[in-house]
Amino acid sequence: SLKAQTMDEMWDTRSSGKEHPNIQWFKDAKFGLFIHWGLYAKLAGEWKGKRYYGSGEWIMNQARIPVAEYKAVAQTFNPVKFNADEWAQLASDAGIKYMVITAKHHEGFAMYNSKVSDFNIVAATPYKKDPMKALAAATTKRGIQFGFYYSQFQDWYEPNGGRNTWDFEEGKKDYEKYYKEKAVPQLKELMTNYGPLGIVWFDTPGGMTKEQTQAFVDDLRKLQPKSLFSSRVGQGLGDYKDFGDSEVPSTPIKGAWESIYTHNDSWGYIKHDMNFKTPAEIIRLLANVASKGGNLMLNVGPDGEGRIPEYSAKFLRETGKWLDKNGESIYGSTYGLVPAQPWGVSTSKPGKQYLHVVNRPENGRLLVPGFNGTVSKVYSLIGKEALEFKTEGNDVWITLPEFESGSANTVFVMEYSGK
Numbered sequence: 450s451l452k453a454q455t456m457d458e459m460w461d462t463r464s465s466g467k468e469h470p471n472i473q474w475f476k477d478a479k480f481g482l483f484i485h486w487g488l489y490a491k492l493a494g495e496w497k498g499k500r501y502y503g504s505g506e507w508i509m510n511q512a513r514i515p516v517a518e519y520k521a522v523a524q525t526f527n528p529v530k531f532n533a534d535e536w537a538q539l540a541s542d543a544g545i546k547y548m549v550i551t552a553k554h555h556e557g558f559a560m561y562n563s564k565v566s567d568f569n570i571v572a573a574t575p576y577k578k579d580p581m582k583a584l585a586a587a588t589t590k591r592g593i594q595f596g597f598y599y600s601q602f603q604d605w606y607e608p609n610g611g612r613n614t615w616d617f618e619e620g621k622k623d624y625e626k627y628y629k630e631k632a633v634p635q636l637k638e639l640m641t642n643y644g645p646l647g648i649v650w651f652d653t654p655g656g657m658t659k660e661q662t663q664a665f666v667d668d669l670r671k672l673q674p675k676s677l678f679s680s681r682v683g684q685g686l687g688d689y690k691d692f693g694d695s696e697v698p699s700t701p702i703k704g705a706w707e708s709i710y711t712h713n714d715s716w717g718y719i720k721h722d723m724n725f726k727t728p729a730e731i732i733r734l735l736a737n738v739a740s741k742g743g744n745l746m747l748n749v750g751p752d753g754e755g756r757i758p759e760y761s762a763k764f765l766r767e768t769g770k771w772l773d774k775n776g777e778s779i780y781g782s783t784y785g786l787v788p789a790q791p792w793g794v795s796t797s798k799p800g801k802q803y804l805h806v807v808n809r810p811e812n813g814r815l816l817v818p819g820f821n822g823t824v825s826k827v828y829s830l831i832g833k834e835a836l837e838f839k840t841e842g843n844d845v846w847i848t849l850p851e852f853e854s855g856s857a858n859t860v861f862v863m864e865y866s867g868k
């Protein structure tokens with residue numbers, strides 16, 4: 450019988466303990482773009498005049514929409530404003546190093562040209578084109594790693610897929626049949642027809658034993674041994690750990706891991722959700738996650754026309770401007786040796802601590818407590834202006850210049866030896 454796994458077991462990585470040989474680019478990347486795009490984007494959080502809140506990509510489940518009615522949405526899904534180069538250029542301008550987009554989410558609709566199921570964007574919509582082909586090319590052209598999110602278990606369109614309990618009786622489902630006839634062949638299409646994939650992102654494992662999951666993973670890895678599999682493939686067989694949604698660990702975590710966040714409060718596009726995180730909030734989150742050794746994958750939810758929401762584009766570009774000047778303190782960094790302080794957090798590089806100041810102490814005197822390295826100099830990351838500092842025991846007191854805090858992080862570099 451399928452023994453229930455603990456959260457950690459379910460999502461822990463590489464029970465083998467050995468890291469994937471191709472993991473370093475991911476660890477250095479620090480900043481990824483998640484894209485939830487599907488038929489739900491056209492519904493935009495509304496069904497039959499009723500608004501739904503929370504995650505827009507769950508509307509079929511929230512509204513218990515029968516497959517017969519939901520599949521009709523495809524007949525009017527026509528994202529003519531989709532432009533792969535625009536999306537990839539936005540990612541590049543934002544300082545994004547990798548992009549993961551939903552090739553198929555729980556709704557079961559393939560956002561690519563699938564020969565396995567005709568419930569796909571080429572066969573079932575007036576759009577008739579494959580946006581994933583164009584996006585794979587546009588990202589690769591800009592040196593951005595590209596990957597797919599594939600909902601391997603939950604599939605509300607399929608009688609034997611996971612978790613449509615309003616059309617089909619869960620207990621009667623033949624998950625093995627669903628994996629054999631849809632999930633596995635579609636994943637093989639995605640891992641064959643779109644060039645090298647940096648990442649294959651899975652979600653909510655289910656319907657398979659540990660042994661079946663091992664066979665499933667081994668089978669797919671043969672197609673692209675260099676691809677990194679996210680931990681939600683299950684059974685500890687992923688290559689890096691994903692925490693729960695919008696979750697950051699409270700202490701530094703060794704190994705490759707990622708925090709995933711919505712930009713507003715929904716993964717899929719919802720017209721009435723305007724609660725977008727500001728550039729300062731995004732930068733603070735990115736530095737906070739990096740200070741604990743992880744990556745931030747921030748999500749956007751394009752609309753039914755194929756446009757990335759205006760505020761997402763605007764705020765991502767602002768974030769990119771900050772990274773243009775401060776990227777040294779993020780890309781390729783490891784977790785900070787100075788634990789989180791009232792003034793902010795730190796990230797590390799050999800012989801350097803990057804101090805991300807979010808709250809400038811009124812008196813401009815910043816304390817780095819209990820730092821037992823020998824500090825040689827402290828300076829502003831931007832402009833390299835040298836700062837005065839003095840060491841009292843293991844405490845380092847730094848005299849900060851005047852600057853407006855509260856907006857995006859202001860970064861200072863503390864160079865040291867021997868720690």
Ligand SMILES: C[C@@H]1O[C@@H](Oc2ccc([N+](=O)[O-])cc2)[C@@H](O)[C@H](O)[C@@H]1O
Binds near residue numbers: 653709
């Ligand atoms: C990124 C998200 O992933 C899943 O939702 C989850 C999965 C795991 C947790 N979790 O572990 O806390 C929470 C929501 C999906 O159901 C959701 O639609 C979205 O794609």
